Amino acid sequence: MSYPFELDGETLWDAGYHSGRLYASLAHGAAEFLELPSGLAPNDQGGRDVDPEQFRGFVEGLYELYASTRNEVLHGLAHGLLVTSLVLLERAGGTVALTPPHEATLLEEKGSLVHSMAV
Structure with a gap:
């Protein structure tokens, strides 16, 4: 069973069910923490639709948090x-x-992970 992340009907990531649900949950929690929309909305395929502009804003906010903190736990969680x-x-x-x-x-880490994230 999969958990697709889609944009305009195109699958960006055909995540495994558990991986996809966990990622969506973590993104939702982080977006709430950052007080930003995640740009991920439930879709009819049992996964998430990606709003590219909102999602970009979310990722920017997440990166700002990651880059600005000296807290090792927060840095690791993000x-x-x-x-x-x-x-x-x-x-x-x-x-x-x-x-x-x-x-x-x-x-480098993104390049390594991209091969594990099936399309």
Whole structure:
């Protein structure tokens, strides 16, 4: 069973059911924490539709939190969600400007994760 993330009927990530539900739940919680819309809405296929503009704003807010905190726990909690979100955002046609202290690591991890995120 899958949990698709779609944009205009195109599947951006055909996540496994558990992976997709957990990601959507984490994104929802982070969006609530950041006081931003996640850009992910339930769809008829049992997954989520991606609103590219809202989702980009969410990922930007998540990256700002990640890049600005010195709290190791908060940084770690945001990390996995951020890398997954960067892959999904790229597939939706968007990007976030990354700063040099984090850019190389995040791009490398995004490149590794992209192969695990089936389309």
